[in-house]
Amino acid sequence: MDKVVATTAEAVSDVTDGSSLAVGGFGLCGIPQALIAAVLDLGVSDLETVSNNLGVDGVGLGILLEHKRIRRTVNSYVGENKEFARQYMAGELELELTPQGTLAERLRAGGAGIPAFYTPAGVGTQVADGGLAWRYHHDGTVAVASPPKEIREFDGRAYVLERAIRTDFALVHAVKGDRHGNLVYHAAAANFNPDCAVAGRITIAQVEHLVEPGEIEPAHVHTPGIYVQRVVHVANPVKQIEKETMRT
Incomplete structure (x- = not known):
């Protein structure tokens, strides 16, 4: 122990x-x-x-x-953190912004x-719809984009599924x-x-x-x-x- x-x-x-x-x-x-x-x-x-x-x-x-x-x-x-921003924008670092x-x-x-849960945070934005730049190419174009997430409605309100x-x-x-x-x-x-x-x-x-x-x-x-x-x-x-x- x-x-x-x-x-x-x-x-x-x-x-x-x-x-x-x-x-x-x-x-x-x-x-x-x-x-x-x-x-x-x-x-x-x-x-x-x-x-x-x-x-x-x-x-x-x-x-x-x-x-x-x-x-x-x-x-x-x-x-x-300037180096954080520089590496991300230069395509040297992958960022999943949450x-x-x-x-x-x-x-x-x-x-x-x-394993996962539903939350209203991010519904109606790229957090849920996908398309956030996770990684850039060196020329500034998007190399890896976030995928769309599952959306479900509970009691008349939309929620997005987030993985643990x-x-x-x-x-x-x-x-x-x-x-x-x-x-x-x-x-x-x-x-x-x-x-x-x-x-x-x-x-x-x-x-x-x-x-x-x-x-x-x-x-x-x-x-x-x-x-x-x-x-x-x-x-x-x-x-x-x-x-x-x-x-x-």
């Missing part, structure tokens, strides 16, 4: 070329920066990532992007064993975790971490405070240890500010 591994390098050692990764965080809040750095050091490429966004230039998933390690990504937000709430539910559904997401690995950040893998997130750092944690076939958590089983009140557990396969202690992680504004 002791799921603790000694280092971040050991924690991600079986990530291989072509692996899919669900990665928690929102912007730079709650991102598993140490695990992302370990994946970079591992040298793997052709990765498929699922996350709200790809960090910012040079930080978070932005470091994997900068080193051309990501082949395809499922995201809800492209802003704040409404934010739909992305969260696709991850949650994957963890719950639900399961990934090979999930990388998450928690403020506290025990040796059994039970996790607690702090405030807004919860964001996409709980949804990513349940969607990974192998979930790896970096925790700021490692405690013994029983030290976390059961009612305070956000992600039960049954979803987590590995825990690594990362004390005092660097927490960068995405945008800093100063009063004159």
